[in-house]
Structure formats: C-alpha cells, structure tokens
Amino acid sequence: MEAPTAPEWQVDVWLNTPAPLELSQFRGRVVLLHAFQMLCPGYVSHAVPQAERVHREYAELGVSVVGLHTVFEHHAAMTPVALEAFLHEYRVTHPVGADVAVAGTPVPETMNRCGMRGTPTLVLIDRAGKLRLHEFERMDDLRLGMMLGRLLAEGLQAGGATQEAGSRLVISRSDGTGVSSWPAG
Amino acid sequence: MEAPTAPEWQVDVWLNTPAPLELSQFRGRVVLLHAFQMLCPGYVSHAVPQAERVHREYAELGVSVVGLHTVFEHHAAMTPVALEAFLHEYRVTHPVGADVAVAGTPVPETMNRCGMRGTPTLVLIDRAGKLRLHEFERMDDLRLGMMLGRLLAEGLQAGGATQEAGSRLVISRSDGTGVSSWPAG
Amino acid sequence: MEAPTAPEWQVDVWLNTPAPLELSQFRGRVVLLHAFQMLCPGYVSHAVPQAERVHREYAELGVSVVGLHTVFEHHAAMTPVALEAFLHEYRVTHPVGADVAVAGTPVPETMNRCGMRGTPTLVLIDRAGKLRLHEFERMDDLRLGMMLGRLLAEGLQAGGATQEAGSRLVISRSDGTGVSSWPAG
Amino acid sequence: MEAPTAPEWQVDVWLNTPAPLELSQFRGRVVLLHAFQMLCPGYVSHAVPQAERVHREYAELGVSVVGLHTVFEHHAAMTPVALEAFLHEYRVTHPVGADVAVAGTPVPETMNRCGMRGTPTLVLIDRAGKLRLHEFERMDDLRLGMMLGRLLAEGLQAGGATQEAGSRLVISRSDGTGVSSWPAG
Numbered sequence: 001m002e003a004p005t006a007p008e009w010q011v012d013v014w015l016n017t018p019a020p021l022e023l024s025q026f027r028g029r030v031v032l033l034h035a036f037q038m039l040c041p042g043y044v045s046h047a048v049p050q051a052e053r054v055h056r057e058y059a060e061l062g063v064s065v066v067g068l069h070t071v072f073e074h075h076a077a078m079t080p081v082a083l084e085a086f087l088h089e090y091r092v093t094h095p096v097g098a099d100v101a102v103a104g105t106p107v108p109e110t111m112n113r114c115g116m117r118g119t120p121t122l123v124l125i126d127r128a129g130k131l132r133l134h135e136f137e138r139m140d141d142l143r144l145g146m147m148l149g150r151l152l153a154e155g156l157q158a159g160g161a162t163q164e165a166g167s168r169l170v171i172s173r174s175d176g177t178g179v180s181s182w183p184a185g
Numbered sequence: 186m187e188a189p190t191a192p193e194w195q196v197d198v199w200l201n202t203p204a205p206l207e208l209s210q211f212r213g214r215v216v217l218l219h220a221f222q223m224l225c226p227g228y229v230s231h232a233v234p235q236a237e238r239v240h241r242e243y244a245e246l247g248v249s250v251v252g253l254h255t256v257f258e259h260h261a262a263m264t265p266v267a268l269e270a271f272l273h274e275y276r277v278t279h280p281v282g283a284d285v286a287v288a289g290t291p292v293p294e295t296m297n298r299c300g301m302r303g304t305p306t307l308v309l310i311d312r313a314g315k316l317r318l319h320e321f322e323r324m325d326d327l328r329l330g331m332m333l334g335r336l337l338a339e340g341l342q343a344g345g346a347t348q349e350a351g352s353r354l355v356i357s358r359s360d361g362t363g364v365s366s367w368p369a370g
Numbered sequence: 371m372e373a374p375t376a377p378e379w380q381v382d383v384w385l386n387t388p389a390p391l392e393l394s395q396f397r398g399r400v401v402l403l404h405a406f407q408m409l410c411p412g413y414v415s416h417a418v419p420q421a422e423r424v425h426r427e428y429a430e431l432g433v434s435v436v437g438l439h440t441v442f443e444h445h446a447a448m449t450p451v452a453l454e455a456f457l458h459e460y461r462v463t464h465p466v467g468a469d470v471a472v473a474g475t476p477v478p479e480t481m482n483r484c485g486m487r488g489t490p491t492l493v494l495i496d497r498a499g500k501l502r503l504h505e506f507e508r509m510d511d512l513r514l515g516m517m518l519g520r521l522l523a524e525g526l527q528a529g530g531a532t533q534e535a536g537s538r539l540v541i542s543r544s545d546g547t548g549v550s551s552w553p554a555g
Numbered sequence: 556m557e558a559p560t561a562p563e564w565q566v567d568v569w570l571n572t573p574a575p576l577e578l579s580q581f582r583g584r585v586v587l588l589h590a591f592q593m594l595c596p597g598y599v600s601h602a603v604p605q606a607e608r609v610h611r612e613y614a615e616l617g618v619s620v621v622g623l624h625t626v627f628e629h630h631a632a633m634t635p636v637a638l639e640a641f642l643h644e645y646r647v648t649h650p651v652g653a654d655v656a657v658a659g660t661p662v663p664e665t666m667n668r669c670g671m672r673g674t675p676t677l678v679l680i681d682r683a684g685k686l687r688l689h690e691f692e693r694m695d696d697l698r699l700g701m702m703l704g705r706l707l708a709e710g711l712q713a714g715g716a717t718q719e720a721g722s723r724l725v726i727s728r729s730d731g732t733g734v735s736s737w738p739a740g
Contacts, residue, residue, distance in 0.1 A: 039452075039459045045415050053327065074455035082409075082452060085444035089409045142238065145330020146337075153338035224637075224644045230600050259640035267594075267637060270629035274594045423697065512608065515700020516707075523708035 003130040006123070009033070009068060010109040011097030013080045015087055021066065021095055023129070030063045030151045031125040035070040035099075035111060038078050038086040040119050046138050047120040048090055054148070055094035062127075062152050067096035070111040070119060075101070126151050188315040191308070194218070194253060195294040196282030198265045200272055206251065206280055208314070215248045215336045216310040220255045220284075220296060223263050223271040225304045231323050232305040233275055239333070240279035247312075247337050252281035255296040255304060260286070311336050373500040376493070379403070379438060380479040381467030383450045385457055391436065391465055393499070400433045400521045401495040405440045405469075405481060408448050408456040410489050416508050417490040418460055424518070425464035432497075432522050437466035440481040440489060445471070496521050558685040561678070564588070564623060565664040566652030568635045570642055576621065576650055578684070585618045585706045586680040590625045590654075590666060593633050593641040595674045601693050602675040603645055609703070610649035617682075617707050622651035625666040625674060630656075681706050 008023050023031065034051045036043040055065035071078045080098055087096060099108035114123075117136045124133035124147055133147060193208050208216065219236045221228040240250035256263045265283055272281060284293035299308075302321045309318035309332055318332060378393050393401065404421045406413040425435035441448045450468055457466060469478035484493075487506045494503035494517055503517060563578050578586065589606045591598040610620035626633045635653055642651060654663035669678075672691045679688035679702055688702060 039455055041414075041460055044411075050327075057327075058331070074452075074459070077449075077452035077455035079447075082444075082447035085409055085447035089444070090411055141326035142235075142242075142330040145327040145332075146243070146334040147330075149331040149334020149336075150338040151334075152331075153335040224640055226599075226645055229596075259637075259644070262634075262637035262640035264632075267629075267632035270594055270632035274629070275596055420697075427697075428701070511696035512605075512612075512700040515697040515702075516613070516704040517700075519701040519704020519706075520708040521704075522701075523705040 003126070003132055005129055006031075006125040006131040007113060009066075009097060010100040010113070011068070012100045013083075013098040015080075015084055015096045015098075016093060017095040021097065023125070026064050026125070027129055028127050030127060030148060031123075032063055032065045032148070033068060033123040033125065034065070035068045035116055035119055035121040035123070037071055037073070037119045038069065038083055039074060042138055043120045044090070047122070048092060050139075050141065050144070052090075052092055052094060054144075058148065063148055065094040067092070067094060068099055068110060069096060070099040070108055070116065070121075071101075072107045072111060072118075075106070124148070124151060126154060188311070188317055190314055191216075191310040191316040192298060194251075194282060195285040195298070196253070197285045198268075198283040200265075200269055200281045200283075201278060202280040206282065208310070211249050211310070212314055213312050215312060215333060216308075217248055217250045217333070218253060218308040218310065219250070220253045220301055220304055220306040220308070222256055222258070222304045223254065223268055224259060227323055228305045229275070232307070233277060235324075235326065235329070237275075237277055237279060239329075243333065248333060250279040252277070252279060253284055253295060254281060255284040255293055255301065255306075256286075257292045257296060257303075260291070309333070309336060311339060373496070373502055375499055376401075376495045376501040377483060379436075379467060380470045380483070381438070382470045383453075383468040385450075385454055385466045385468075386463060387465035391467065393495070396434050396495070397499055398497050400497060400518060401493075402433055402435045402518070403438060403493040403495065404435070405438045405486055405489055405491040405493070407441055407443070407489045408439065408453055409444060412508055413490045414460070417492070418462060420509075420511065420514070422460075422462055422464060424514075428518065433518060435464040437462070437464060438469055438480060439466060440469040440478050440486065440491075441471070442477045442481060442488075445476070494518070494521060496524060558681070558687055560684055561586075561680045561686040562668060564621075564652060565655040565668075566623070567655045568638075568653040570635075570639055570651045570653075571648060572650035576652065578680070581619050581680070582684055583682050585682060585703060586678075587618055587620045587703070588623060588678040588680065589620070590623045590671055590674055590676040590678070592626055592628070592674045593624065593638055594629060597693055598675045599645070602677070603647060605694075605696065605699070607645075607647055607649060609699075613703065618703055620649040622647070622649060623654055623665060624651060625654040625663050625671065625676075626656070627662045627666060627673075630661070679703070679706060681709060 006023060011020065014020050032051065032054055034047055036047060038044070051065050051067065054063055059065070069078070069083055083096070083098060086092075099110045102109050102112065105112070114134070116134075120136075120138060122133070122135050122139050122144075123131065126132050132151060191208060196205065199205050217236065217239055219232055221232060223229070236250050236252065239248055244250070254263070254268055268281070268283060271277075284295045287294050287297065290297070299319070301319075305321075305323060307318070307320050307324050307329075308316065311317050317336060376393060381390065384390050402421065402424055404417055406417060408414070421435050421437065424433055429435070439448070439453055453466070453468060456462075469480045472479050472482065475482070484504070486504075490506075490508060492503070492505050492509050492514075493501065496502050502521060561578060566575065569575050587606065587609055589602055591602060593599070606620050606622065609618055614620070624633070624638055638651070638653065641647075654665045656663050657667065660667070669689070671689075675691075675693060677688070677690050677694050677699075678686065681687050687706060
C-alpha cells in the first residue's frame with residue numbers, strides 16, 4: 001500500500017521566513033511538520049526544543065522543519081502578535097505558519113483537513129512528498145531519529161546529490177578524525 | 186573511501202547469552218557495540234539505559250546490541266562476579282562480554298586493538314560487517330537514532346527480507362491506525 | 371541588622387482567588403511571592419511547577435504562594451486574557467495577580483517599587499511580614515526547601531498553634547508509620 | 556511524644572575520613588545519614604548526588620553527611636575495595652562507613668538494629684542526637700531541604716553560636732548583595 005501524498009497547508013501569517021512557504025517547494029527534502037499551540041505545556045517543554053534542534057542540526061543533511069500554529073482553544077490568547085513574542089522568547093528560528101481560522105468552528109482549516117486530533121502532532125513527509133508519519137502526542141528523540149534517518153537514506157540510495165552529506169552523518173568521530181583508525185593496528 | 190571491516194572482539198566471559206557470540210554471526214543486522222566500565226558514572230546514567238532501550242525496542246527491526254566490559258582501571262572492583270550483580274541490578278538483558286585482560290598492561294585486548302580511548306565508547310557496524318561509527322563519550326538519542334535509521338535502511342533498499350519490519354518503523358500512529366486517514370477528507 | 375518590612379503589592383487583576391489579596395492578610399504565615407512573565411521559558415519549565423508544588427504540598431504547614439505577573443516586555447502578548455489561558459493550561463491553582471501597568475514606562479508598578487531586575491524573581495516574607503529573601507533567577511529545590519523550613523520553624527518556636535502541623539513535617543515515614551520503630555529492638 | 560535517641564552505628568571500614576567516626580561526635584550538628592548499596596541504581600542516580608551536594612553546600616551551616624554502606628545482597632561484588640573505587644569514580648567526598656557483616660545472615664549489623672527495610676534509606680538526627688526522620692526510598696530535594704531547614708533552625712533559636720551562619724542562609728541574593736535594597740525606594 002503506497003503512502004498518500006501530503007496535502008498543502010493553509011496558512012495566513014508566516015513568521016521566521018521572508019516569504020510564504022508551500023509544501024511543494026520542499027520536494028527532494030524530508031519535511032518535519034509539527035502542529036502546536038504556544039500555550040500547550042507539553043509542546044513548550046519537549047516538542048519546541050526538539051523541532052528547533054532538528055532544524056539547527058539536520059537542515060544541512062536534508063531535513064526541513066516547519067511549525068504550524070493550530071489554535072483550537074483560547075483563541076484570544078494565542079494571536080499572531082502573541083505567537084511572535086513566543087517564538088522570540090523561546091529562540092525558535094525555523095519557519096512557523098498560523099493555520100487559517102474557520103468561521104463557526106474553533107478548529108482551523110489545515111488541522112481539520114488533516115484530521116489532527118490535538119497538539120502536539122508531528123508529521124513526516126518524504127523526499128517525494130508522500131506522507132509517512134502522522135503522530136499525536138510527544139515523540140521521543142530516539143524514535144524520531146530512527147525515522148528521519150531512514151527517510152533521509154531513501155533519497156541517498158536513489159540519487160546521488162546528497163550522498164556526501166549523508167556520509168558525513170554516520171562516518172565521524174567526536175574528535176573529527178575518520179574511523180579508518182579502527183582498529184588501531 | 187570504503188569503510189573498514191570491523192574486527193572480532195576478544196571475550197572470555199559472556200553474560201546474558203547461552204553461548205559465546207562472534208561478530209560474524211550478526212551479518213545482515215546492524216550491530217550497536219558499546220564498551221563500558223560498570224563503575225563509570227556517565228555510562229550508568231546514560232549509556233546503559235540507552236543501549237538497553239535500543240535492544241528492547243529495535244531488535245525486531247534489525248539492531249543487535251552487545252556490551253563489552255573493557256576494564257582498564259579498578260580491576261579488583263570490576264570482576265565478572267561484580268559485573269553479573271551490576272547487570273542484574275540495572276536490569277540489563279542484552280548480551281555483555283568481558284574484554285580479555287592482557288598481562289603487563291591495564292588495557293584489555295579488544296579495547297587496545299580497536300584503539301578505544303576510554304568509556305563509554307559506542308561502535309556501529311552495518312549489515313555487511315563494516316565499521317561505520319566509533320565514538321568516544323556519550324551520544325544523544327536523536328543522533329544515535331539518525332544513524333541507526335540510516336544503517337537499517339541500507340539493507341532494506343538492497344534486499345527485501347526485512348522490508349516489512351522496516352515499513353512498520355515509519356508508517357504508524359500512536360493509536361495503532363495507519364496514516365491513510367491523513368488527510369481526513 | 372533587622373530585615374525590612376515587605377511592601378504591599380499593587381495589583382489590578384486577580385486570578386485563582388475569589389477576592390483581591392493583600393499582603394497584610396498573610397501575617398502569621400510564610401509567603402512565597404514569585405514574579406513572572408507567562409512567556410519566560412525559564413519560568414515555565416522550572417519556577418511554575420516549583421511554586422505550584424509548594425502551594426499544593428506546604429500550604430497546610432503554613433506557606434502561602436502568590437504569583438505576580440510583572441509584564442515588562444511583549445505587553446500585547448501577555449494580557450490578562452492570555453494569562454488566564456496560561457494558568458488554565460499549566461494547571462496553576464495558586465492566586466496570581468497582574469502587576470499594575472504604569473503609563474510611559476514598560477516596567478509595572480510593583481516590579482519597579484520592589485527593585486526587581488527581571489523574571490523569575492522569588493521573594494520570601496516571614497510570619498512577621500519581614501522581607502527575608504529577594505532573588506533573581508531560578509532557585510533550586512534544596513535551597514528553597516532549606517529557607518522555607520527555617521522560616522516555618524521560626525514561628526513554631528515562638529508560638530504553638532502550628533506546632534502540630536510542623537511536627538508532621540519531619541517525623542514521618544514513607545509508609546505512614548512513625549519513627550518510633552527506629553531502632554527496631 | 557519525644558523523639559528517640561539515635562543509636563550508634565557499627566562500622567568496620569571507614570573511607571573519606573582520617574579516623575573512625577562516632578555519632579556522639581556530631582552533637583550540636585544536624586546529621587544526614589544515608590544507607591546505600593553501591594550497585595543500587597536509584598541510589599547512584601539520585602541519593603549519591605543529593606547527599607554529596609548537602610555535604611558540599613551545607614556543612615558550613617551545620618549539617619554533617621555520613622554514608623553507611625549496608626550490603627545485604629551481592630556481597631562478593633560490593634567489597635570494601637569496590638566501594639573505594641566507587642567513591643572515587645562518583646566523586647563522593649563525604650565520610651562513608653561499611654556496616655559490619657553478621658555471620659549467618661545477609662543483613663549487616665546496623666541495618667538490622669535500625670530496622671532499615673532496604674536502600675536507599677535516609678535518616679535525620681537533630682542537634683540533640685534525637686532521631687527525627689527515617690525514610691525508605693528516595694526523597695525529593697524540596698522536602699529534604701524543608702526538614703534540614705527546620706532542624707537547623709531549632710539549634711539557632713536555642714543557642715546563638717551558629718546564628719551568623721544561619722542568617723546567611725536566608726538573607727542573600729544571587730548577585731551577592733543584601734536584601735536591604737528591597738524595596739528600592
């Protein structure tokens with residue numbers, strides 16, 4: 001059974017990016033999309049630093065991180081101006097878009113169309129734009145790393161352009177030397 | 186530059202396994218070899234639970250975890266009987282071998298041959314028996330997951346036998362349903 | 371050198387309390403006053419759960435916890451309605467007052483009068499209404515406990531009414547039995 | 556009901572002290588006695604750093620920390636030579652005594668006489684040598700601080716010698732200045 005194509009998000013305010021973003025721009029890269037609300041405790045203590053860290057450490061290897069602010073409660077508290085202050089205070093540097101509000105319902109457009117049940121929700125999209133993971137609740141680092149490592153590898157085998165970056169991922173030592181000295185003799 | 190073949194370990198006492206293990210038995214699987222000393226604080230608080238967790242959660246997907254007790258100090262304190270008590274108290278269930286002592290030097294055989302600089306040291310060997318990572322000091326879960334995910338993927342693309350297990354790794358939801366419900370409509 | 375009398379706070383919106391509070395009401399109790407901003411990461415991950423825990427576990431022994439929302443930046447983001455949502459999401463049940471804004475300056479009234487340098491700030495006031503600690507930056511649990519224990523004890527020696535509650539603090543076992551069984555024989 | 560007098564410990568090997576210690580030497584000080592086994596995971600990750608920290612930060616204020624190695628299982632693994640290596644590796648600098656073994660039973664002398672149920676066990680003895688707390692299982696920092704603060708305060712009110720040190724405990728700021736600047740005006 002093939003994975004479905006991930007749908008476009010609907011965003012009306014973007015932060016941390018000079019221009020609006022579309023999912024189709026990221027073809028060829030692995031996309032980590034995380035839906036959150038700025039006043040969600042679990043998000044703030046776990047998912048924010050996790051997503052930001054993936055952005056800072058793995059962008060170069062082919063992962064693009066995008067936040068989606070899916071406000072479905074406390075709308076008066078989580079406005080765009082509050083979101084901007086939040087991103088500043090929490091040192092979030094990856095792009096974040098505000099999900100489009102829908103008249104007559106508390107659930108915003110993208111959240112509704114994607115069937116998200118709450119926050120935090122984490123979505124992984126592969127290099128071909130296919131939806132590969134959609135998970136509600138926090139995800140631990142080991143499991144997230146496993147999935148990202150596999151999705152990054154898929155592109156490497158097929159193509160070649162990112163081969164070099166990928167190799168650096170696994171062949172390295174903490175002191176910067178290669179592994180060819182192992183074994184020593 | 187091709188990765189070198191990982192050398193065999195030299196072990197004289199095995200725990201948590203009915204029979205002695207050889208690296209060559211693990212061809213086709215990804216091997217996480219971690220060298221430790223039972224009285225090393227960093228190992229006990231971080232590397233032990235990390236290695237045991239990989240063993241419990243990812244053995245089914247193709248990762249084999251092996252501990253190597255490389256005693257190079259406090260030899261009178263870290264004997265096999267002490268190691269056995271340690272593994273019991275720390276609920277370590279993956280196989281652990283005691284590196285062979287060498288007369289006239291505090292550094293044991295495998296540790297010396299492999300050029301390990303201390304504990305904890307973490308080594309990753311791919312499905313083809315090639316050495317892909319040799320790192321001194323603690324490794325965080327995200328980075329370890331990234332590497333394991335990539336090494337597991339290599340075998341999946343080439344072969345087919347483990348395809349099924351690998352697919353389960355990335356296509357799942359926390360509630361057990363598939364991702365085909367995303368998007369909802 | 372005697373400790374100075376703690377000044378009254380100036381608050382225009384109260385949450386988690388049926389009526390406005392005044393410091394003078396707390397004479398006879400130890401008061402933990404913590405100044406915060408809801409979008410301050412250090413506060414949210416450390417000072418909030420710490421203050422709430424003192425409130426839940428030590429109110430009975432004589433400690434009153436009061437939060438003071440001292441907004442001096444991002445005023446448009448940290449409004450009373452946002453604060454109310456924040457307290458709800460973070461399960462904060464102790465009383466919180468919003469420091470009174472002052473025209474022409476970003477620093478609110480109480481924060482300015484008390485010489486607070488930023489958030490989080492923690493203030494301890496003894497049973498006699500004297501200021502005993504004013505500290506900027508996070509405080510660890512052990513040190514906070516030490517100070518609260520000492521301040522609580524001062525009242526116990528002088529008076530008697532809270533003697534019983536105080537005794538329960540130190541004479542207890544995790545299984546609920548007393549310590550008289552120690553030694554066993 | 557008055558607290559019972561704490562009994563003497565029975566120790567045959569002492570580490571981190573130039574001479575054997577007796578409980579009676581500590582009259583006038585608050586004693587934190589913690590019973591442990593070096594291979595007990597909960598002890599190593601929580602109780603060791605906690606006890607060592609109290610020793611390093613609160614000895615000056617009147618708290619004496621003593622460890623008691625109460626081996627009741629894996630006797631061949633937790634010998635004095637292993638304990639010495641353990642204390643070195645875990646940077647434990649406070650005095651530790653090995654509880655005296657008893658022929659015909661796995662439980663050592665002091666552990667048995669004091670009715671300890673296992674490790675970690677934490678015991679608090681006041682300035683007058685009275686037993687004030689005997690608790691099995693880990694204790695959190697806030698609660699331990701509360702108890703130590705109260706026990707330290709008892710001596711301060713009665714006497715006067717340690718008044719100065721005690722005052723420093725609660726009247727201080729993180730930048731080293733006093734609290735007299737609060738309020739500012």
